[in-house]
Structures are given as structure tokens and as C-alpha cells.
Amino acid sequence: MRVDVTSVVDDRGTTDVAGHDVLAPDCPSRVVFGRIGERWTMLVILALARAGTLRFTELKTQVGRVTPKVLTETLRALEDDGLISRRAFQDSPPRVEYSLTPLGESLLEPIDAMRAWAERHVPEVLAARERAASA
Amino acid sequence: MRVDVTSVVDDRGTTDVAGHDVLAPDCPSRVVFGRIGERWTMLVILALARAGTLRFTELKTQVGRVTPKVLTETLRALEDDGLISRRAFQDSPPRVEYSLTPLGESLLEPIDAMRAWAERHVPEVLAARERAASA
DNA sequence: CGGTATCCCACTAGATACTG
DNA sequence: CAGTATCTAGTGGGATACCG
Numbered sequence: 001m002r003v004d005v006t007s008v009v010d011d012r013g014t015t016d017v018a019g020h021d022v023l024a025p026d027c028p029s030r031v032v033f034g035r036i037g038e039r040w041t042m043l044v045i046l047a048l049a050r051a052g053t054l055r056f057t058e059l060k061t062q063v064g065r066v067t068p069k070v071l072t073e074t075l076r077a078l079e080d081d082g083l084i085s086r087r088a089f090q091d092s093p094p095r096v097e098y099s100l101t102p103l104g105e106s107l108l109e110p111i112d113a114m115r116a117w118a119e120r121h122v123p124e125v126l127a128a129r130e131r132a133a134s135a
Numbered sequence: 136m137r138v139d140v141t142s143v144v145d146d147r148g149t150t151d152v153a154g155h156d157v158l159a160p161d162c163p164s165r166v167v168f169g170r171i172g173e174r175w176t177m178l179v180i181l182a183l184a185r186a187g188t189l190r191f192t193e194l195k196t197q198v199g200r201v202t203p204k205v206l207t208e209t210l211r212a213l214e215d216d217g218l219i220s221r222r223a224f225q226d227s228p229p230r231v232e233y234s235l236t237p238l239g240e241s242l243l244e245p246i247d248a249m250r251a252w253a254e255r256h257v258p259e260v261l262a263a264r265e266r267a268a269s270a
Numbered sequence: 271c272g273g274t275a276t277c278c279c280a281c282t283a284g285a286t287a288c289t290g
Numbered sequence: 291c292a293g294t295a296t297c298t299a300g301t302g303g304g305a306t307a308c309c310g
Contacts, residue, residue: 022181022250023197028257029250036249037172039303046157056272062158067304068273082263093271094310103259110252113245114171115157115164122163124238128217174283191292203293205283228291229290 035081040066040074042111045100048084049108053099083107170216175201175209177246180235183219184243188234218242 022029035041040063047062048054054062060071075098078084083104089095100108157164170176175198182197183189189197195206210233213219218239224230235243 023178023185023199028261029253031257031260032249032253033171033177036168039172042168043158050158060272064158065304067306069275069305070303072273073303080264080267081260082266083260088272091271092310094273096272103256103263106256107252110245110248113248114167117242117245118164118167121238121241122166125166125216125218126163128238129215131217132215195292200284202284202286204285204295207293208283223292226291227290229293231292 035077038074038077040064040070041078044071044074044078045083045104045107045111048098048100049105053097055098056096059098078104170212173209173212175205176213179206179209179213180218180239180242180246183233183235184240188232190233191231194233213239 021027043063043066044059047059051058051062056071056075059075060066060068063071066074075084075086079086082101084098085101087097087099089097156162178198178201179194182194186193186197191203191206191210194210195201195203198206201209210219210221214221217236219233220236222232222234224232
């Protein structure tokens, strides 16, 4: 995710005390929302939260029908972000274990807020969609 | 966003009391995460939350460099989901006002949880990324 | 087992121009 | 003002095959 850097602050004082403004093109918040938006990110984090530690193949089956290529990309991205850690053992056959870092665990709180909202309100959303579809 | 419907429940009892399982391919939570992931959704919601009511062009300037086509798509999707409401007046020149529905307002809570996390932890994420980049 | 290496497609979203 | 209409490009993600 690459964003441009012009007009970070407008002239209406919409930035908050910490200097953040979600409506600014380069607000750090977008880093998070960008990751969240990626198709398998949440599932990987939630699977690891649930299991503690998982190997590549375990993760693959937990998460659904993700292809190895995409799962690898997802894992690398999350590792680069410091959200998960990867431990490779020098065994034969190979053995690699993934788990959440403390930073990754701290993400669970907002994620669960989202999930809680979804579980509570998704029926309303689906009902609204059906109304819209049959209009 | 369309997902398939097989293997909703696995054999390890991972669904919760309400019958939801984020790791299931068709969990309703994905509806939410799908929307969140779309590029302009959050920005529109936050702009409306901040301003209360906005017209099309106001929304356009608030939100950044979105094209009219994409903004329209975003607004329709959000309207179909019951998150925003659109009121058109029969004036000339035309006048249309967008605002959050109560459902849309209820989404602000989890959104802010995410934003709060982002503002608190994004420096760590960025630091991790730099470490990864120079490795 | 834990990935890479290729190839490929759908789909998001941008640019641009036009209209009731 | 508030959009629609086209056309196009970039890329996230999938399928498949192969490797140390």
C-alpha cells in the first residue's frame, strides 16, 4: 500500500492532538486498515490467536482454501509488520512454527470489536441488502 | 464479495454460541471486513461522522482524490448495506445530502477501536517494517 | 513439510469526457 | 451539482507444478 504525501493537513484543523487524521491521505491508520483489508490477514491472526502456535500446513487448513503462494505472502507481510513470528527448526522433514508476537496479540482487541459488531449487526446489513436488491 | 458455503462448521467445535466462526468461509464477519477493506469506505464513514451531513461534492473533497465514479459506487454500496442514507431534494441545481444511519453510527465504535490501535502502535509497525526492509 | 516458480484472470479503481 | 459512461491499467489473488 503506497499513498502520496501531499496535503497531509488541511486548513480546518481536523488533525487530532497526536497529529493524526484518518482523512489525510497518509494517515498511519491506513497502514492498519490496509492490512485488515487483505483477504487472509484476519483469518491468520485469528487462527493463531485460537491455536497459539501453528505450522504452515496447519495454518493452511485452518484458514480455508488459501493457496500456498498467497499464504506465504500473507505470512511474510505480517512478519515484516512485527505481528507474527516465524521459527524455523533445522529438522528433516522441515518444521516451521508461527505464532503471534505481543504486538500481534494487542491487535486482537480491535479485531474482536469488529467481529462483535459484525455478529450483532450483520443480520441488519443483510436485510438492508436484500431490500436494496429487490428494489 | 461472494464466498462459498461449504464446511461452515468443522469437527473441533470452533463455532461460538451464536453459530459464528470467523474461520468459516462464509462467516458473516467477512461481510464487514470486506467492506472495511474497500478503499474509500472508512473515509466516507469517518467524514460523515465528523460532519454529520455532507453533499456529494463536499464528500469528494473531504475524502481525498476519489473520482466521482468510485465515490458513487462506494456510496451506493454503503447505502445498500443500510449504513448511510441519501436524501435527494428536487432543487435546481440538484441537491443531495448524505448522512450516517443509526446502524452506520454504531460502526463508529469498532472503527475507533481500530484507529486507536493504529495511532498507538503504528510506530512499532513501521519500525518493524524498516528492520525487515534493511535485512 | 514448507515452501518457490510461473502463468493467468478478475476485479478494483483511476482517467477522462459528458449530461439532466 | 451530482452524477453517468467508457475505457484502461494495476494488482491482489488463484491454479498448477515443482523443489530442497
